[in-house]
Amino acid sequence: MLKTGLRRYINNFKGFTREVWILAAITFINRAGTMVLPFLSKYLKENLHFTYSQVGWIMVSFGLGSMLGSWLGGKLSDKIGFYKIMIFSLFTSGLMLFFLQYITTFWGLCMGMFAVMMVADMFRPAMFVSLNTYAKPENRTRALTLVRLAVNLGLTAGPALGGLIIMGLGYKGLFWVDAATCMIAITIFAVLIKEKKSLKNEAHHAALAAPVASVFKDKIFWIFLFVCFVTAILFFQLFTTLPLYHHEQFGLTEFQSGLLLSLNGVLIFLFEMPIVSTLERKKVPKLKIITWGSLLMGISFFTLLLNSWAGILIFGMFFITFGEMFIFPFSNSFALSRAPKGHEGRYMALFTMSFSLAHIASSKTGMDVISHFGYQTNWFLMGTLGLIAVLCCLWLQKLCTVKSKKALV
Template structure:
């Protein structure tokens, strides 16, 4: 029985090209080293003693840099190619992380975060475009899921290890590890993967790949991005307000917070690929799955209103994790499927920018609400936002169904 279950699990990972596997390894190494992000708000608040409002402002610059980097990465991927962008982004951002440990002033951190994230987040849309080039259409959602698994496995190792580093060496050690892993990851990619000028898979022979000629005219895509933005705002509470809430409300240590995040990563690693494979094989509607994910994430934020029992943090994390598994891989796939030929970079840039904007809004709105009205109000606002995002998702589904009907009748 166990052997059969193991074989079934392994079968979910078959059929990928060598380049996809190397990209997955590179992503894992990079994300395992990204220990700064889960503890960034705690580092700024508890180690450098900035107010919550100042932390929110620094995270705004973090998000603005992320948005600019995402746009530049997508734009340049369509012009000079994703390969060069990926190498430049991780190599330079790795070197910049080395220097970040020496910056401790408020304005210095605002500028530094902006510059680092501008360079660092050029990687994301380029990486999405690379999957369009190296993965066949029938494997694309699973390839996106595989890379997400690497991200989550990295996050599973990163926060727990990061918590140990903080307790033994201090926050400064995180910046050295983050910079070093960025450089190691991209050197492996550069040595092992050769540049591919364009994808042979993204063309008009594949239905659903080409719907409109410009991303700015794609109404469905922009409504989808609105729902994606709301999901991002809710999800990034995990890395902004929630770690601080853990200590202030329940007295959790950095290691305990890291272990909760590790639970998220481990569950995603073992369950997401089988879930995606099941949904793909049974041809379940991807937008319905995306909507379900948004709804589950809404519930997870409403659960935070229970503030007298620490066990609710575990239940909340379970809801958040399943929401993530249903929403994120299929959102990535849907975004890529809407992109016309030679516009993949632009589409994925704007998709990545929606998460960057979510970073800005999640940190600033969350910190400001907590500063003025308390944690309970923040969870209520976030849950209400999630309910609105779910309704937008249902509207997008109806529009897509009408679009399919129009194409069929034309």
């Protein structure tokens, strides 16, 4: 029985191209070193002694830089190709992260975080477009899931290792490791993967020149982006308000908080690929799956209202993690499926920008709500946002059904 289950699990990883596996590998290396983000709010609050409001504004700068970088990355991926953007983004952001550790003033960190994230998040839309090029059409969603799995495997090791580095070397050690892994990852990419020539051929330019309806007139896509925005607000609480809550409400150390965050990565490693493969095989509509995920995310924050027992943090982590598994692989795939040929970059730019905007709203809103009304009010607000996302998903399903019926007439 165990042998059969293991064989089935391994079968979920078959059929990927060499390039997809290399992309997954460099993503793992990069994310294993991304230890700054889960501890950034704690670093700003406890080491640099900023107020909750100042921490929120620095996170706003983080998100604004991310938004601009996402837009530039998508735009330039359509113009000059994803390959050059990916190499420039990771290598340069690695250098910038190294110097960021020496900035300790409020305005300096606002500008520094904006600049770092502007360059770093040019990578995301370019990476999504690269998967559209290197992955086979029949397993594109699974390829996106594989890269997400690499992200979460990296994040599984990252927070726990980050906690140990803080205890041994202090927060500055995190910046060194993050900078080094960015540059190592993209060097491996440049050596092992060559730019795909098809991106520069006449067919590609013809696709770019062909008249297509503006993305700004795609009503379904914009409602979908709102759902992505709302669910990302909930997800980013993992890295902004929740680490503070772990310490202030239950007295958890950085290492204990890191282990709890690592549970997210372990669950995704064990269950996400089998779940995605099963749902794809059964041809369950993507929007229906995203609806389930939104509901689970909302429930995760309602569970945190029970704040007299630290074990509730584990239950909350289970709900938000399974919600994440249902939402993110299929939202990536849905966004790519809406994009006309040759215009994937601008669609994926808007898609990634919704996450950047969510980072701004998540950190600033969460910190301000906690500062004025406390953690319980913030958890109730986040749970309610999850229910709003569910209603929007149901609306989307109805719109898509009506559109399909009209297409058949």
